[in-house]
Amino acid sequence: MQRMVTMLGFLAALPGVAWADDDCFVPMAGWQPRDAVQRLAEENGWTVRRIKIDDGCYEIDGRDPEGRSIEVTVHPATLDVIELEYEEDDGYEGDDPSRKDRDERGRD
Template sequence: MKKTLTILAALVALPVGMALADDDCFVPMADWQPRDAVARLAEESGWTVRRIKIDDGCYEIDGSDAEGRRIEVTVHPATLEVIEIEYEDDDDRTRRDRKKRKED
């Protein structure tokens, strides 16, 4: 009976852990780069910024790329590493490009 309860508890906890793994950035605010640094990253990348916001603990840039395509870019707040670039096509379909995070 005790073994069954342990297995059930593990199965219940598994989805919670998996949901937490989907959040991209867990960084104390003291370690964040300033918003100006995110704006510089966008400028250096040739992006036009409409808005910089915080989503799931990450910076998120809404704007357009050098070719005028609408983009949503997720940026790590401490390293300014681009985690994900989401392109929105003209027909409202979305195409995503993911960059693999560097493992230390």
């Protein structure tokens, strides 16, 4: 056990090791403008409802080309997509009759 703790401590000290983290730590001077985030969304076919800043990252709330509700986390300096998450919709949209039936019965 001691050996594993020592190895984990060593790995944590290595520079360049990417650890999963939703936070973006970039000085504002290094950020791309909001218009660039809007263009990124348009290039991907996303409809933007809102662009906000969350944990130092840009966050796009909108819809993908199929109409599904999405939340996209974007690195503010590189505009790399960090995370794309599909959100559950409260209302019914679309032609899937099986989903409509489930919604009408109150089950989902």
